[in-house]
Amino acid sequence: MNRMVNTSQLSGCASESAEKSERPLIRERGQHEVFCGLTSIIWLHRKMQDAFFLIVGSRTCAHLMQSAAGVMIFSEPRFATAIIDERDLAGMADVHEELDRVVEQLMKRRPDIRMLVLVGSCPSEVIKLDLSRAAERLNRVHAPQRRVISYSGSGIETTFTQGEDNFLAALVQEMRPEEACDKASLIVVGSMADVVEDQMRRIFSGFGIDRVSFLPSRNSEELAEVGPNTAFVLAQPYLGATAQALERRGARWIPALFPLGEEGTTNWLKAIADYFEVDPDRFDSIVEPGRNRARQAVAKYREVLEGKRIFLFPDSQMEPSLARFLQNEAGAEIIEVGSPFLHRHHVSKELAQLPDSVVMSEGQDVDRQIDRCRAANPDLIVCGMGLGNPFEAEGFSTKWSIELVFSPIHGYEQAGDLAELFARPINRRGRLEVDV
Amino acid sequence: MQLTVWTYEGPPHVGAMRIATAMKGVHYVLHAPQGDTYADLLFTMIERRKERPPVTYTTFQARDLSGDTAEIFKKACSEAVERFRPDAVLVGASCTAELIQDDPGGLAKTLDLGVPVVPLELPSYQKKENWGASETFYRIVRGFAGGREQQTDIPANRCNILGPTALGFRCRDDIVEIRKLLEAMGIEVNVVAPLDARPADIARLPQAAFNVVLYPEIADTAARWLERTYKQPVVNTVPIGVNATKTFIREVAELAGIDPEPFLKSESERLSWYSRSIDSNYLTGKRVFIFGDASHAIAAARIAEHELGFKVCGLGTYSREFARDIRAAAEEFGVDALITDDHLEVEDAIQASQPELVLGTQMERHVAKRMRIPCAVISAPVHVQDFPARYSPQMGFEGANVIFDSWVHPLMMGLEEHLLTMFRDDFEFNDEEVASHLAALGGNGKKSTGNQNDSEMHPGAQGYSGGSSGNGSAVAELREPESDGEPIWTADAEKELKKIPFFVRGKARRNTETFASQNSLVEITVETLYDAKAHFGR
Numbered sequence: 001m002n003r004m005v006n007t008s009q010l011s012g013c014a015s016e017s018a019e020k021s022e023r024p025l026i027r028e029r030g031q032h033e034v035f036c037g038l039t040s041i042i043w044l045h046r047k048m049q050d051a052f053f054l055i056v057g058s059r060t061c062a063h064l065m066q067s068a069a070g071v072m073i074f075s076e077p078r079f080a081t082a083i084i085d086e087r088d089l090a091g092m093a094d095v096h097e098e099l100d101r102v103v104e105q106l107m108k109r110r111p112d113i114r115m116l117v118l119v120g121s122c123p124s125e126v127i128k129l130d131l132s133r134a135a136e137r138l139n140r141v142h143a144p145q146r147r148v149i150s151y152s153g154s155g156i157e158t159t160f161t162q163g164e165d166n167f168l169a170a171l172v173q174e175m176r177p178e179e180a181c182d183k184a185s186l187i188v189v190g191s192m193a194d195v196v197e198d199q200m201r202r203i204f205s206g207f208g209i210d211r212v213s214f215l216p217s218r219n220s221e222e223l224a225e226v227g228p229n230t231a232f233v234l235a236q237p238y239l240g241a242t243a244q245a246l247e248r249r250g251a252r253w254i255p256a257l258f259p260l261g262e263e264g265t266t267n268w269l270k271a272i273a274d275y276f277e278v279d280p281d282r283f284d285s286i287v288e289p290g291r292n293r294a295r296q297a298v299a300k301y302r303e304v305l306e307g308k309r310i311f312l313f314p315d316s317q318m319e320p321s322l323a324r325f326l327q328n329e330a331g332a333e334i335i336e337v338g339s340p341f342l343h344r345h346h347v348s349k350e351l352a353q354l355p356d357s358v359v360m361s362e363g364q365d366v367d368r369q370i371d372r373c374r375a376a377n378p379d380l381i382v383c384g385m386g387l388g389n390p391f392e393a394e395g396f397s398t399k400w401s402i403e404l405v406f407s408p409i410h411g412y413e414q415a416g417d418l419a420e421l422f423a424r425p426i427n428r429r430g431r432l433e434v435d436v
Numbered sequence: 437m438q439l440t441v442w443t444y445e446g447p448p449h450v451g452a453m454r455i456a457t458a459m460k461g462v463h464y465v466l467h468a469p470q471g472d473t474y475a476d477l478l479f480t481m482i483e484r485r486k487e488r489p490p491v492t493y494t495t496f497q498a499r500d501l502s503g504d505t506a507e508i509f510k511k512a513c514s515e516a517v518e519r520f521r522p523d524a525v526l527v528g529a530s531c532t533a534e535l536i537q538d539d540p541g542g543l544a545k546t547l548d549l550g551v552p553v554v555p556l557e558l559p560s561y562q563k564k565e566n567w568g569a570s571e572t573f574y575r576i577v578r579g580f581a582g583g584r585e586q587q588t589d590i591p592a593n594r595c596n597i598l599g600p601t602a603l604g605f606r607c608r609d610d611i612v613e614i615r616k617l618l619e620a621m622g623i624e625v626n627v628v629a630p631l632d633a634r635p636a637d638i639a640r641l642p643q644a645a646f647n648v649v650l651y652p653e654i655a656d657t658a659a660r661w662l663e664r665t666y667k668q669p670v671v672n673t674v675p676i677g678v679n680a681t682k683t684f685i686r687e688v689a690e691l692a693g694i695d696p697e698p699f700l701k702s703e704s705e706r707l708s709w710y711s712r713s714i715d716s717n718y719l720t721g722k723r724v725f726i727f728g729d730a731s732h733a734i735a736a737a738r739i740a741e742h743e744l745g746f747k748v749c750g751l752g753t754y755s756r757e758f759a760r761d762i763r764a765a766a767e768e769f770g771v772d773a774l775i776t777d778d779h780l781e782v783e784d785a786i787q788a789s790q791p792e793l794v795l796g797t798q799m800e801r802h803v804a805k806r807m808r809i810p811c812a813v814i815s816a817p818v819h820v821q822d823f824p825a826r827y828s829p830q831m832g833f834e835g836a837n838v839i840f841d842s843w844v845h846p847l848m849m850g851l852e853e854h855l856l857t858m859f860r861d862d863f864e865f866n867d868e869e870v871a872s873h874l875a876a877l878g879g880n881g882k883k884s885t886g887n888q889n890d891s892e893m894h895p896g897a898q899g900y901s902g903g904s905s906g907n908g909s910a911v912a913e914l915r916e917p918e919s920d921g922e923p924i925w926t927a928d929a930e931k932e933l934k935k936i937p938f939f940v941r942g943k944a945r946r947n948t949e950t951f952a953s954q955n956s957l958v959e960i961t962v963e964t965l966y967d968a969k970a971h972f973g974r
Contacts, residue, residue: 038471060560122471293970389484
């Protein structure tokens with residue numbers, strides 16, 4: 001029988017929320033084997049279907065995007081790179097004029113674009129190319145038919161999912177203020193698969209919460225309104241800047257675990273339900289079928305994952321939540337949880353669920369982390385694509401972490417899928433009768 | 437500033453990584469911000485290498501820019517040498533580090549690393565990947581093979597093979613094939629570089645009588661320098677195709693002072709006979725569009741025209757450094773050369789020239805697929821499919837056999853596709869139908885899909901209070917008599933089902949229907965769909 005999670009207890013312990021101080025925390029500043037924030041464009045451009053992301057950067061940025069996306073282009077994607085060349089750097093061409101020309105060229109080719117997003121990169125930041133100024137200038141030409149906004153996804157400032165954080169924070173600036181007399185509304189912040197959003201929406205409507213919107217919205221014209229009557233809940237743990245931006249607009253944060261696994265989803269929904277004063281019986285009757293299905297679905301994989309020792313390399317900042325899920329619901333033993341950055345406030349409830357024996361590490365020195373990992377000899381390593389095959393060749397089982405960002409894993413109906421993602425490599429290792 | 441949706445080549449430091457990763461005993465310390473480590477996955481994922489590339493990235497951040505990024509470089513460099521103990525260190529900057537002008541070469545020299553340092557200056561805002569690889573290889577060759585005495589007692593039949601790299605198009609197998617061929621001719625292979633060479637091997641390059649350049653994009657510069665410095669002549673013919681392989685053998689034989697004819701007689705291949713066989717008549721005059729790196733594109737054009745009887749209707753390259761060679765070849769085939777790194781321009785050219793076969797990079801493969809034109813890949817940039825499990829060289833006689841198969845099979849498939857299109861409207865080709873040879877298994881043939889009309893008759897039956905399986909079975913009892921036990925999909929459930937990717941949708945539908953039948957439900961709601969999902973797992 002699965003461990004039952006008492007939701008009221010959970011929200012109780014969350015309010016203590018203090019991270020215990022005995023926990024070892026390794027902070028490292030060596031080689032980071034992680035993507036930069038530009039990479040989040042890969043899912044953002046799919047999510048927001050009338051936006052186009054124009055990276056102002058180098059050939060490296062363009063090459064990163066096509067390599068990380070692991071794709072050739074079937075149909076023209078809604079992202080591109082304006083590659084800075086030596087003429088721009090030598091001052092032979094005015095960079096702003098050049099950018100205007102490229103934007104003009106792009107707008108002609110893609111008349112369907114409603115929102116153009118200028119994305120700053122390492123080189124554009126280093127040469128101090130002011131993209132917010134460029135956006136302002138371009139808006140004078142193109143708004144209101146097309147809006148131009150900007151944010152930085154540069155590797156010197158952002159890691160992987162932080163690119164989404166900066167983008168969403170920029171979107172918050174675009175939101176209209178809410179009407180004064182409105183009843184409370186909810187914004188769910190952080191990209192999730194459309195199908196997951198639809199599931200959540202049905203649950204919210206079961207709660208009687210109808211004024212719900214998602215950030216990012218599916219298109220740029222459906223952005224939510226925001227104000228003091230707005231509450232927001234984070235669906236992803238990497239949204240520090242976005243949360244701040246929303247709070248600056250008067251919106252209130254609903255603290256909760258993140259909706260991964262049965263426990264996380266229930267805690268998350270409960271926090272929302274409590275905020276909106278949903279009757280506890282109604283809450284229970286609405287979430288009961290989903291909770292049962294989630295437990296049932298995870299139970300299938302628990303026998304594979306139970307007692308397995310797992311080491312998580314830093315990638316998306318979802319690592320503490322994933323570790324909590326693996327520990328509490330799949331019965332795994334967590335050795336180390338790496339995260340590129342720990343937003344202590346937002347993940348405090350997650351961290352409180354992990355015992356002090358779990359090593360937390362923030363930032364990275366990849367060679368040292370590999371040493372620790374080899375020494376710990378885990379049953380499963382959750383890591384990026386640069387490390388996966390080398391670890392497999394050494395005899396370890398690995399799960400590539402990027403799949404956790406691209407697959408629908410949030411909510412009750414995906415809890416089993418989430419467990420399966422971790423169980424599959426172990427299962428596979430058990431099936432294969434070949435040596436490397 | 438250039439608008440780029442996709443690029444054929446990465447930045448020059450990725451070229452340097454291809455050299456460092458190909459070699460042994462070399463470590464590359466790259467001054468670069470976080471994120472540039474993406475390049476590791478090219479090697480571990482695309483090429484499925486079992487080790488991480490020998491590259492240390494300094495990973496400086498915005499807050500370091502006002503401080504001492506040079507110090508970060510020095511620390512990373514010293515630690516890398518201590519940890520990996522390489523025979524030699526390459527140092528350089530990626531595009532961002534180039535802007536902050538820390539001079540990695542100068543910094544490394546101050547460190548007293550105890551190993552030779554090769555500083556690389558690869559201008560990221562002007563040059564690209566192949567140039568970076570070529571420059572890196574040249575710097576390494578100059579660094580380790582420079583300043584040697586001209587030897588006089590070198591046997592005439594001793595050569596070096598230059599050019600194969602990590603992430604190179606079929607380099608892995610080409611090098612096996614050509615080494616075998618040369619050794620069978622009685623040639624002694626002194627050093628192969630950069631693939632699998634150590635710096636000490638590079639130092640032995642001057643001990644060969646001549647150099648064989650298999651990949652001019654990578655090794656031409658280094659080979660010219662060796663020619664100037666050590667009077668080593670160069671075999672420039674790239675042995676791709678039957679005729680080119682024969683020419684290559686004759687050139688090598690001449691330099692080595694041996695008679696090639698007995699060897700040529702002893703070798704055999706199948707391309708020639710297969711091409712002559714009457715079955716290949718339908719290949720005659722097929723219009724073929726060719727695009728790739730210069731050497732592969734030119735070789736492909738010659739094979740297409742002279743060995744398979746195709747008609748070259750377009751020829752181009754993204755390697756501007758070799759534009760002249762491509763222009764000369766294009767003139768040979770009476771077409772205009774296309775020199776561009778804009779894949780959209782290539783797409784337009786393909787469309788305009790109306791080819792029946794496209795030979796290109798992975799990008800042209802995608803373009804051709806979209807246009808439903810048969811295609812084969814002949815050149816980098818590489819893709820995971822360009823590292824097949826089987827032995828699959830492009831060079832030498834076995835390479836010619838491989839080429840015959842890989843270019844002609846898509847045409848066969850093209851014929852199949854043509855037939856499919858022809859019969860598209862045939863009733864048996866409808867995806868709602870069971871295939872005719874399975875009709876016996878499929879009962880009346882017509883597959884039951886959730887009946888649209890039925891589901892429209894009772895919409896909104898689901899919802900969180902009313903849609904649980906308990907209520908569903910109540911409905912089931914009422915409706916039982918009028919259906920033959922087949923569960924009915926509600927409109928909302930049908931809609932939800934459509935959100936599941938098409939390639940697993942059929943399975944999801946079957947599982948849900950089985951689940952509904954087992955639980956005696958006549959109605960499938962969104963809840964049933966997810967109940968079934970949870971029940972069956974994956």
